[in-house]
Amino acid sequence: MNGSNLITLSLFILFAPLVGFWFTLILGKKVEKSYLIEIVISTLVLLTTIYVTFTKLFYFPDTKFVSEFTWINLGEMPLLGKVTVELGMMIDNITALMLFVVALISSLVHYYSIEYMKGDKRYNRYFAFLGIFTFSMMGIVLTHNILMMYIFWELVGLSSYLLIGFWFEKDSASDASKKAFLVNRIGDLGMFAGILLIFVNYHTFTFDKIFMAIGNGVLPFNSEFWLTIVGILLFCGAIGKSAQFPLHVWLPDAMEGPTPVSALIHAATMVAAGVYLVARIFPMMTGDALLFVAVIGALSAFIPATIALTQTDIKKVLAYSTISQLGYMIMALGVGSFAFGFFHLVTHAFFKAGLFLGAGSVIHAMHHEQDIMKMGGLRKKLPVTYYTFLIFCLAISGVPLTSGFLTKDGILAGTFAFGLLTGNSIFAITGFFVAMLTAFYMFRILILTFHGKPQDEHKYEHAHESPFLMIAPLVLLAILSIFIFYTANPFNADSGWVLSNWIKTPASVVPEHARYSFMVPEKMQEAAVKTTEHITHSEVYTEALHHAHIPAVLLSLVLAGLGILLAFAFYQWKKIDVDALTLKVKPLYTFSLNKWYFDEFYHKTFVSGLLGISNILAWFDNYVVDGIVNGAASVTRMLSRFSGVFDNYVVDGAVNLTATFSGLIGLAFRKLQTGKVQAYVVLVVFSLVLLLLFFVKI
Amino acid sequence: MNLADFLFYVFAVITLVSAFFVVTFKNIIYSAFSLLLTFLGVAGIYVLLGADFIAIVQVIVYVGGILILILFGVMLTNKIQNVPIKTEASFIIPASITIGAFGGILVSTFINTRWKSMPAELANSTLTDVGHLLMNEYILIFELLGILLLVALVGAASIARKQ
Amino acid sequence: MTSIGLQHYLVVSSILFSLGLFGIVTRKNAVMVLMGIELILNSANINFVAFARYGNFGFDGQLIALFVVILAAAEAAVALAIVLNIYKNFSTVNVDEIDKLKE
Numbered sequence A: 001m002n003g004s005n006l007i008t009l010s011l012f013i014l015f016a017p018l019v020g021f022w023f024t025l026i027l028g029k030k031v032e033k034s035y036l037i038e039i040v041i042s043t044l045v046l047l048t049t050i051y052v053t054f055t056k057l058f059y060f061p062d063t064k065f066v067s068e069f070t071w072i073n074l075g076e077m078p079l080l081g082k083v084t085v086e087l088g089m090m091i092d093n094i095t096a097l098m099l100f101v102v103a104l105i106s107s108l109v110h111y112y113s114i115e116y117m118k119g120d121k122r123y124n125r126y127f128a129f130l131g132i133f134t135f136s137m138m139g140i141v142l143t144h145n146i147l148m149m150y151i152f153w154e155l156v157g158l159s160s161y162l163l164i165g166f167w168f169e170k171d172s173a174s175d176a177s178k179k180a181f182l183v184n185r186i187g188d189l190g191m192f193a194g195i196l197l198i199f200v201n202y203h204t205f206t207f208d209k210i211f212m213a214i215g216n217g218v219l220p221f222n223s224e225f226w227l228t229i230v231g232i233l234l235f236c237g238a239i240g241k242s243a244q245f246p247l248h249v250w251l252p253d254a255m256e257g258p259t260p261v262s263a264l265i266h267a268a269t270m271v272a273a274g275v276y277l278v279a280r281i282f283p284m285m286t287g288d289a290l291l292f293v294a295v296i297g298a299l300s301a302f303i304p305a306t307i308a309l310t311q312t313d314i315k316k317v318l319a320y321s322t323i324s325q326l327g328y329m330i331m332a333l334g335v336g337s338f339a340f341g342f343f344h345l346v347t348h349a350f351f352k353a354g355l356f357l358g359a360g361s362v363i364h365a366m367h368h369e370q371d372i373m374k375m376g377g378l379r380k381k382l383p384v385t386y387y388t389f390l391i392f393c394l395a396i397s398g399v400p401l402t403s404g405f406l407t408k409d410g411i412l413a414g415t416f417a418f419g420l421l422t423g424n425s426i427f428a429i430t431g432f433f434v435a436m437l438t439a440f441y442m443f444r445i446l447i448l449t450f451h452g453k454p455q456d457e458h459k460y461e462h463a464h465e466s467p468f469l470m471i472a473p474l475v476l477l478a479i480l481s482i483f484i485f486y487t488a489n490p491f492n493a494d495s496g497w498v499l500s501n502w503i504k505t506p507a508s509v510v511p512e513h514a515r516y517s518f519m520v521p522e523k524m525q526e527a528a529v530k531t532t533e534h535i536t537h538s539e540v541y542t543e544a545l546h547h548a549h550i551p552a553v554l555l556s557l558v559l560a561g562l563g564i565l566l567a568f569a570f571y572q573w574k575k576i577d578v579d580a581l582t583l584k585v586k587p588l589y590t591f592s593l594n595k596w597y598f599d600e601f602y603h604k605t606f607v608s609g610l611l612g613i614s615n616i617l618a619w620f621d622n623y624v625v626d627g628i629v630n631g632a633a634s635v636t637r638m639l640s641r642f643s644g645v646f647d648n649y650v651v652d653g654a655v656n657l658t659a660t661f662s663g664l665i666g667l668a669f670r671k672l673q674t675g676k677v678q679a680y681v682v683l684v685v686f687s688l689v690l691l692l693l694f695f696v697k698i
Numbered sequence B: 001m002n003l004a005d006f007l008f009y010v011f012a013v014i015t016l017v018s019a020f021f022v023v024t025f026k027n028i029i030y031s032a033f034s035l036l037l038t039f040l041g042v043a044g045i046y047v048l049l050g051a052d053f054i055a056i057v058q059v060i061v062y063v064g065g066i067l068i069l070i071l072f073g074v075m076l077t078n079k080i081q082n083v084p085i086k087t088e089a090s091f092i093i094p095a096s097i098t099i100g101a102f103g104g105i106l107v108s109t110f111i112n113t114r115w116k117s118m119p120a121e122l123a124n125s126t127l128t129d130v131g132h133l134l135m136n137e138y139i140l141i142f143e144l145l146g147i148l149l150l151v152a153l154v155g156a157a158s159i160a161r162k163q
Numbered sequence C: 001m002t003s004i005g006l007q008h009y010l011v012v013s014s015i016l017f018s019l020g021l022f023g024i025v026t027r028k029n030a031v032m033v034l035m036g037i038e039l040i041l042n043s044a045n046i047n048f049v050a051f052a053r054y055g056n057f058g059f060d061g062q063l064i065a066l067f068v069v070i071l072a073a074a075e076a077a078v079a080l081a082i083v084l085n086i087y088k089n090f091s092t093v094n095v096d097e098i099d100k101l102k103e
Helices: A004-025 A035-059 A095-116 A124-140 A144-168 A171-202 A207-215 A224-241 A249-258 A260-269 A272-286 A285-309 A314-335 A340-365 A383-397 A403-422 A426-450 A455-462 A468-480 A498-501 A537-572 A580-582 A585-593 A597-671 A677-695 B003-023 B028-048 B053-075 B090-113 B128-135 B139-158 C004-028 C032-055 C060-090
Strands: A065-077 A081-093
Touching: A004 A065, A004 A081, A004 A095, A004 A124, A004 A207, A004 B090, A035 A095, A035 A124, A035 B028, A081 A095, A081 A124, A081 A403, A095 A124, A095 A260, A095 A272, A095 A468, A124 A144, A124 A260, A124 A272, A144 A171, A144 A249, A144 A260, A171 A207, A171 C032, A207 A272, A224 A285, A224 A426, A249 A260, A249 A314, A260 A272, A260 A314, A260 A340, A272 A314, A272 A340, A285 A314, A285 A426, A285 B053, A314 A340, A314 A403, A314 A426, A340 A403, A340 A468, A340 A498, A340 C060, A383 A403, A383 A426, A383 A468, A383 A537, A403 A426, A403 A468, A403 A537, A403 B028, A426 A537, A426 B028, A580 A585, A585 A597, A585 B139, A677 C004, B003 B028, B003 C004, B003 C032, B028 B053, B028 C032, B053 B128, B053 C032, B053 C060, B090 C004, B128 B139, B128 C060, B139 C032, C004 C032, C032 C060
Parallel strands: none
Antiparallel strands: A065 A081
């Protein structure tokens, strides 16, 4: 087995979707079936990716494949020293896992869209956009430096913009695409600033070189504070892309795009890119930066979960649940539970994509009805969709035997252990509370959609199970949501191959006293962790996790069960009157229904504030700047007039004189140009005579 | 003045005077017949230079071939019925001055140059030698000229034929 | 008066050349132009033969004169064909009326 071809194959994985994009787009208007190019390419990419991922994971779990070349060599620069910019690719374990997730969900969404988008007037263009999205996402995953990652980061933003606004005739869709793009820009601005700070300090963009420099004690501006700032700035990119608090407002609106797009981009892959970024830069995150990450993650897990409780649009609920789950992952990374955070990204990608595709199936069956209050009783009409949806709901709620259970409990145990080690248990409390909320709102939409009596008889009558191409991806994703693919022990993933072989927490490179106390090697930790003086650093954390695991599992099981029971009590058995309860907690209900008034708040403060500033600037522009400009214009005009006079009489006079002179000469010589050959011969002979007179002595 | 010298002057005068008439006669037919005399004069000069074969070729080709061709040209290109076969002249004065000066320079150059003269022995007939050269050293050129004449023949026919 | 030598022939040929040139330049009829060209060719031939006679070059000069005669024949044939064509197209053979070069 030789791993040298992996880089070559991943070049194919990267560029084939781009080729597909171009061909589908160019041929799209002429050739009706040009989307088939994109389908075929996506299948090829999936097959290649399966080979690459499993070769990497099974045969080379400890090797890191890197291939790079120097793109720009600036040589010795003043102030900066030697500056080279490398482009390159890197395949390590998390890259391989991420590749697999992206390729699998991308091609499933391709197949699913064949049916779902049937009859759309921009059918081919839709597939072209899927192609460029796949290309950009693969780029983010495969790159080995932060500059290329940023480039692909923006490309992903572009394809997201294109796909959210795919039905741009709808005002809501075009507004949503603009909102997504602009909100993402805020985060990307921070990320860009972080990249610039890194380049100024380390003269490189390559992750490994940056980590090596930090490990050697080179700090930005010689201070740990700035290292924290750099980490937080880079994390800003993740806040935007992964729709974390406070930039989470774009993701629910992004549901205006076609549902398969929501499954691919806004549930499984693109929004996970933020988590991937944090995982990539994890080694250089200081304790303070990680704490910031964890706080943002906790807030993003909690706030959308409360909003999701009251929403009635099935895709909006799923969108908020996505933010909440991403918040989980971010929080897990923030509390140092790297492995579970990333593992949750993988499992979540499968079941959340499945949830969206299931929702798409329901929406398709209900003729584009998205309001769960108008559904109900669809279990009999859409059996396959129902059972797969049920599996996904169980997975996201963290019920045993599902993949979600493994990872979610891992995260909860991680927060629990963090609480044990640092005495800060707010993350654990948030995590457990959100776990209950998640179970509740997921079963709420399940019950309202599939159980009970149909609310809209007409649409119910016409509902029908989706065609094979839409059902098959659901079934496949449901199968992938079962524990057996990740570990043999359904209650503890630690011994499974994913965690024991594939995902390993990278060693931190930041100075020891800037890390979390439990990441510090033995000799430093006495003061921080009183109870575990006798064990080494990695054992501290493992031990704490071990202690935390059983209680975390039990507690989360109880809470998830409670959430599910509550959902059934509210909506299935009607034991508790929902409307009465709503009236009782009216202010809270309205607050949640209106999404904590984030949009209104942003509109009042940032948008209006920006408009106000713009007005002031416009006034300044109109009166001050324009005044200066106009004054300058008057002066220029006077100068011009003088210059014009000079031009007209002196310069033009000289020019005209030359022209007249040339004209006169021409007039004289024109006579020679008679067009008669004989006249020319005379001239030739005459010239010859002159030459002879000059050269020959007579 | 021996006979050869005398004959030279006779032929030279015939050549030049008839050539003068060629370029000055108004009537093109007269010019053509003057040209006949010029060619004959030149042939005489060739004989005096000991080039008897060239002289014969001159008479056969020029007088018998080219001149007849020219006469055909005259007949085919002038409407004999109604238009007098006359041509006009142009640029007489500038041409006379320029070409007079040119000829003057040429003549004076030739006269003033000190030529290194090494007269060859006059053979009885050049025919044998010319024939040998033509069939040995110059065989390629000879063949090429044959092809050239063929091409010229075909080309002339092709150009002149009615479309 | 010296004996007839190279110079005499050269003078004759140069006068013949000038006359030919004069004919080419002044006569309007294209056939006359052709006659002028024949005169020039003849003057050149006289030069070749004269140099062959007085220059001790063997018979090469004579042979080149022979070739010139042959070329002149070919030239006359083609040139007359062209003149006929011109006559067909312009209904004239007067070269001064054919002043397309001016346009």
